[in-house]
Amino acid sequence: MHDHIAEVVKQPALVTVRPELICLRFEILKVPSALGAVRRLLDSGTVRAGDTLVDSSSGIYALALALACHRYDMRCHIVGSTTVDPTLRVQLEALGATLEQVDPSRSLRLDQGERVRRITRLIERNPSYHWMRQYHDDIHYLGYREVAETIAREIPTGPLSLTGGVGTGASTGAIATRLREQGRDVRLVGVQPFGSVTFGAEHITDPDMIIAGIGSAIEFRNVRHRLYDQLHWLDFEHAMAGAVGLLRDSGVFAGLSSGASYLAARWEQERDHARTHLFVAADTGHRYVEQVYARHAEALDIDTLKPHEVTGPRELSAPWSTAPWR
Known part of the structure; x- marks a missing residue:
């Protein structure tokens, strides 16, 4: 029995979306x-x-x-x-x-x-x-050690790829850090909206983007850039397509950052079948019912989408770009 609801909410669920592609699903990621x-x-x-x-x-x-x-x-x-x-x-x-x-x-x-x-x-x-x-x-890194322990317990062996939003950096960065400390081979893939300064996309705007939580318009000093192997930048339409696609494919009802991470993780898996791929679903989809899910019939077909592969931020272009980082 738990002493407080927060102790329940902090525990993520691991949900298989398709073979070797797993959703790390939170009700509230930052608990x-x-x-x-x-x-x-x-x-x-x-x-x-x-x-x-x-x-x-x-x-x-x-x-x-x-x-x-x-x-x-x-x-x-x-x-x-x-x-x-x-x-x-x-x-x-x-x-x-x-x-x-x-x-x-x-x-x-x-x-x-x-x-x-x-x-x-x-x-x-x-x-x-x-x-x-x-x-x-950096104190915000501490709480995610338990999340890493859950992943290590549920997926005990083999190399991993972890894909998720980079807001403060504490979630994806902390989970990958703890798993790497345990000797795990972890490839860390960050997801950003256009307009975010953290990884150099401030020169491209996306007026429709409403997932500020994974981007930064000011310097976020607890983002450890060196931890990330690959970056993906996506616009609103692609994040929306990913969120609707995730619901259709798995029944997971999640937010826009989750949709963006799902789309990026699918692309990463297609290029690397040697790893188990995890992507972070940071919250539920309730905040996005009117802006996203009520428009599900308009969503792009995720099977037709792919990113523009670039070498760095200066080459970025909407609606979806990806570049190696480390």
């Missing part, structure tokens, strides 16, 4: 990160029960941190983007978290930058608050 970070802060005496933890979020980290604060009797304040929808807002309020949303911005860069500036001013006025710094602090 392991938030739980691990808060537990370390409490154990080290950096914070105490009852303190206020603050961070910026465009979606699932907000709920993850609210659950971790509920689990450990902490207060939670979120500076959120305009993509925080009514369903998430209600959950945050019911969990006792407070939400402060920034005004709509013309771009992801303005949105993320304003959220960080707002937190900086908030910390200056309330020095007892602790900024979780999900974009910058």
Whole structure:
């Protein structure tokens, strides 16, 4: 029996989509990160029960941190983007978290930058608050060690390829790091939207892209670039096609970043049959019903899609590009 729902939510499920292609399916990807970070802060005496933890979020980290604060009797304040929808807002309020949303911005860069500036001013006025710094602090790597242990237990032998979104970098980077520490041969494939600065795609815009959680318009200092072997950049239409295709192929109802990761992982598997391929489904598809799933009849046929293979960011072009990184 579990002491708190967060302990259940942090556990991923491994679902076979087709032979040697497995979905690492989370309900809320960043719960392991938030739980691990808060537990370390409490154990080290950096914070105490009852303190206020603050961070910026465009979606699932907000709920993850609210659950971790509920689990450990902490207060939670979120500076959120305009993509925080009514369903998430209600959950945050019911969990006792407070939400402060920034005004709509013309771009992801303005949105993320304003959220960080707002937190900086908030910390200056309330020095007892602790900024979780999900974009910058390596403490967020800790919680994913258990996820790596689950993969090692469920898939005990053989080389792996792990494909997933690169937001803060803590999820895919941390899982691959732990598996490699155990001696596993792991190829790490990162997925990015166009417009993200982390891997040099800021010069290409995609006005329809609504998965800010896997991209960055400002520097994210806890992304360890050296960990990644291959990068894929996809636009909204391709991420949508992947999400709808994943639901049709497997019944897994997941978000846009999951669709992008599924599409990239399928391409990776076609080129390398010697590995077991895992891809990360970071959250469920409920946030994307109107923008994505209600339009399922319009989705591109994923069997007809392939990326433009390039050697580096300067050669990138929409709608889908891929390049070796390491």
